[in-house]
Amino acid sequence: MAPLTKALDSGEGLGSYQQILVRVQHLLQAKWKTVLVVLPFFWLLLFFLAPFFIILKISVAEPLIASPPFSPLFEWTKDGAMTIRIIFDNYAYLWEDELYANTYISSLKISVISTLLCLLIGYPMAYAIVRASPTAKNILLLMVILPFWTSFLLRVYAWMGLLADQGLINDLLIWLGFIDSPVRLMYSHFAVYVGIVYTYVPFMILPLYANMEKLDLTLHEAAADLGAKPATTFLTVTLPMTWPGIAAGSLLVFIPATGEFIIPDLLGGGNVSMIGRVLFNEFHANHDWPVASAVAIALLILLVVPMMLYQRVQAKETEGS
Amino acid sequence: MPAENQEIQDQPWLDPDAEPFIQIKGVTKQFGDFVAVSSVDLEIFKGELFCLLGGSGCGKSTLLRMLAGFETPTAGSIFIDGVEMGEVPPYERPVNMMFQSYALFPHMDVEKNVAYGLKRDGIDKEEIRLRVAEMLEMVELTDFRKRKPHQLSGGQRQRVALARALVKQPKVLLLDEPLAALDKRLRERTQFELMNIQDRLGVTFVVVTHDQEEAMTLSTRIAVMDVGKFVQIGTPTEIYEYPDNRMVADFIGSINMFEGRVTENGADHIRVRSAEADSEFFIDRGLSIKEGTKVWVAVRPEKIRVSKSSPDNTDENWLRGKVEEIGYLGSLSTYRVRLENGKIVDVTVSNQIRPKDGRHVVYWEDEVYLNWDAGSPVVLTK
Ligand SMILES: Nc1ncnc2c1ncn2[C@@H]1O[C@H](COP(=O)(O)OP(=O)(O)OP(=O)(O)O)[C@@H](O)[C@H]1O
Ligand SMILES: [Mg+2]
Numbered sequence: 091m092a093p094l095t096k097a098l099d100s101g102e103g104l105g106s107y108q109q110i111l112v113r114v115q116h117l118l119q120a121k122w123k124t125v126l127v128v129l130p131f132f133w134l135l136l137f138f139l140a141p142f143f144i145i146l147k148i149s150v151a152e153p154l155i156a157s158p159p160f161s162p163l164f165e166w167t168k169d170g171a172m173t174i175r176i177i178f179d180n181y182a183y184l185w186e187d188e189l190y191a192n193t194y195i196s197s198l199k200i201s202v203i204s205t206l207l208c209l210l211i212g213y214p215m216a217y218a219i220v221r222a223s224p225t226a227k228n229i230l231l232l233m234v235i236l237p238f239w240t241s242f243l244l245r246v247y248a249w250m251g252l253l254a255d256q257g258l259i260n261d262l263l264i265w266l267g268f269i270d271s272p273v274r275l276m277y278s279h280f281a282v283y284v285g286i287v288y289t290y291v292p293f294m295i296l297p298l299y300a301n302m303e304k305l306d307l308t309l310h311e312a313a314a315d316l317g318a319k320p321a322t323t324f325l326t327v328t329l330p331m332t333w334p335g336i337a338a339g340s341l342l343v344f345i346p347a348t349g350e351f352i353i354p355d356l357l358g359g360g361n362v363s364m365i366g367r368v369l370f371n372e373f374h375a376n377h378d379w380p381v382a383s384a385v386a387i388a389l390l391i392l393l394v395v396p397m398m399l400y401q402r403v404q405a406k407e408t409e410g411s
Numbered sequence: 412m413p414a415e416n417q418e419i420q421d422q423p424w425l426d427p428d429a430e431p432f433i434q435i436k437g438v439t440k441q442f443g444d445f446v447a448v449s450s451v452d453l454e455i456f457k458g459e460l461f462c463l464l465g466g467s468g469c470g471k472s473t474l475l476r477m478l479a480g481f482e483t484p485t486a487g488s489i490f491i492d493g494v495e496m497g498e499v500p501p502y503e504r505p506v507n508m509m510f511q512s513y514a515l516f517p518h519m520d521v522e523k524n525v526a527y528g529l530k531r532d533g534i535d536k537e538e539i540r541l542r543v544a545e546m547l548e549m550v551e552l553t554d555f556r557k558r559k560p561h562q563l564s565g566g567q568r569q570r571v572a573l574a575r576a577l578v579k580q581p582k583v584l585l586l587d588e589p590l591a592a593l594d595k596r597l598r599e600r601t602q603f604e605l606m607n608i609q610d611r612l613g614v615t616f617v618v619v620t621h622d623q624e625e626a627m628t629l630s631t632r633i634a635v636m637d638v639g640k641f642v643q644i645g646t647p648t649e650i651y652e653y654p655d656n657r658m659v660a661d662f663i664g665s666i667n668m669f670e671g672r673v674t675e676n677g678a679d680h681i682r683v684r685s686a687e688a689d690s691e692f693f694i695d696r697g698l699s700i701k702e703g704t705k706v707w708v709a710v711r712p713e714k715i716r717v718s719k720s721s722p723d724n725t726d727e728n729w730l731r732g733k734v735e736e737i738g739y740l741g742s743l744s745t746y747r748v749r750l751e752n753g754k755i756v757d758v759t760v761s762n763q764i765r766p767k768d769g770r771h772v773v774y775w776e777d778e779v780y781l782n783w784d785a786g787s788p789v790v791l792t793k
Binding site: 308309311312315319322 | 479
């Protein structure tokens with residue numbers, strides 16, 4: 091054994107099996123941190139970047155009546171040369187047809203309003219949960235998470251039952267004598283807002299809760315002691331300190347809400363146009379994969395902008411604490 | 412009689428007609444079943460620097476928080492400047508507090524933290540800037556004014572908290588352990604500065620501290636607290652020289668305590684026989700304590716003399732023992748002397764004579780005689 095170690099130490103016998111083994115071991119030991127970082131990157135590469143590039147590829151292809159229904163990116167000519175076909179017709183089409191722009195705008199509008207509604211509802215709720223006694227806190231948190239234990243689809247169907255003309259809400263209002271005949275609740279913007287806010291409010295509450303939990307209540311006392319009325323304390327202390335929670339919660343609501351498909355489809359019917367439905371139609375009804383992919387990529391770009399804003403806020407935050 | 416007037420002016424608590432600035436009447440605070448503050452009464456006068464002294468968890472912070480308005484008393488009432496504070500919210504009280512945990516706003520820099528209270532008062536920007544700058548100068552944080560609290564050391568944070576409370580110059584300043592994290596130089600400077608502010612502005616201070624030395628130097632009066640109650644309220648001298656009971660005597664400074672019984676009760680003296688010290692003590696004051704009562708004779712270490720020959724008037728107030736330990740502190744030496752029956756007595760002696768060849772007059776294992784004046788001990792009955 092001794093000569094071997096000596097050989098290893100002096101670097102002799104380079105390339106021998108043991109040598110490689112030792113080097114790999116060394117590398118693993120010294121670089122295990124790097125390995126830890128590389129693994130999630132690998133994960134992202136596999137499950138996020140690869141599908142993204144596939145969609146990107148399809149979005150610059152030409153629709154064909156074939157299987158798959160789009161032109162390939164690479165083609166081999168007869169003399170063995172490779173040609174690459176990239177066309178931007180699909181994007182141009184998105185740009186030219188007003189339908190798409192309008193739908194994007196309508197989607198953004200709906201998700202921005204929903205996010206604000208979620209914030210208005212979620213912020214006081216998170217605050218109340220943080221302030222509750224330890225037992226009450228656990229029960230309240232459980233109630234926030236409880237809806238996730240039932241299928242999302244089922245819950246949307248349940249809302250259809252509640253909002254329908256002969257639904258629970260209309261029945262109740264008639265029974266109470268507020269109205270004489272059913273009010274149309276379903277297939278409206280109202281129904282879509284109800285659905286989105288209902289579904290996404292926990293995503294607002296949870297990050298806010300996590301953020302507020304760290305809030306030191308003596309800071310409120312300090313502010314009051316220095317002469318700040320409760321409203322001033324809220325604006326100068328609570329709000330700035332919960333800003334990271336607001337940002338995280340808002341993005342968690344805003345991003346999926348923008349691309350939401352099931353809620354506008356089931357509760358909005360044909361009356362509410364959101365980009366998720368357009369995407370679905372392009373894929374299934376029109377069978378136009380390239381345009382559908384272009385719709386998806388454009389949506390992604392729309393959403394990357396707020397993501398980057400959030401990143402900057404976060405970077406600032408970590409720098410500040 | 413101007414001398415007496417001066418005395419009354421410096422010690423308003425002696426004047427029966429003086430109007431107290433802060434009045435605490437029968438205040439109790441309970442957390443569930445736990446009584447943190449138990450039916451306390453206290454009067455603090457304008458311009459006082461009043462110290463609350465006591466062990467950890469005895470209710471000092473709770474009392475301060477009731478003054479600031481963060482806790483509502485379970486019973487009793489608090490008056491500040493003649494106004495009942497019962498329903499007055501913290502932001503309307505003429506009181507500022509420095510928190511034990513500092514409670515600095517983490518999202519604001521030092522300057523903004525200090526300016527926060529002034530902004531709430533709607534003071535104009537230029538004046539805020541000036542007053543903040545002046546205050547930061549005082550606590551030596553001018554160079555750090557753009558830093559956030561997390562970029563400061565513990566002592567620096569404490570100074571920001573102090574500056575933030577001081578800058579508003581309220582009628583009453585409540586300071587919860589204001590100097591605990593400061594080094595000696597800064598602590599002395601800040602103590603001086605506190606006394607200066609109190610003098611200049613007539614602000615009434617209520618200061619919580621663990622540190623009895625600080626309490627002695629700073630305060631006009633001290634209240635010693637124990638499990639939610641005041642055990643004694645008095646000037647530093649009263650507290651140190653005339654403690655009411657063993658708890659106070661023990662808490663402030665160190666003290667030697669001999670348990671015994673009164674054997675003779677004269678008009679101008681008493682005698683106490685102590686089995687613990689195997690000796691009899693003579694105290695040259697008449698005290699209204701019945702013969703046979705169990706008492707504790709307490710003597711401060713610095714009031715005891717050490718000698719190697721037996722004292723002349725050998726009949727009274729002397730003990731014999733062996734030096735077991737010596738602590739040399741430069742200006743002082745402390746001796747730990749074991750009496751024949753095993754009882755330990757602590758003695759502090761100022762080093763007036765320079766040791767010859769590095770050898771002290773009294774040395775380890777030396778047989779020594781301890782002796783004190785008949786007026787030195789305190790006789791405690793509880
Ligand atoms: N909100 C509370 N709920 C329950 N008990 C409390 C509460 N606040 C304080 N106490 C208890 O009341 C007692 C007094 O607390 P307080 O903070 O006044 O102590 P303190 O004298 O300031 O001690 P320290 O010198 O350690 O700061 C403690 O035993 C503490 O555990
Ligand atoms: Mg305390």
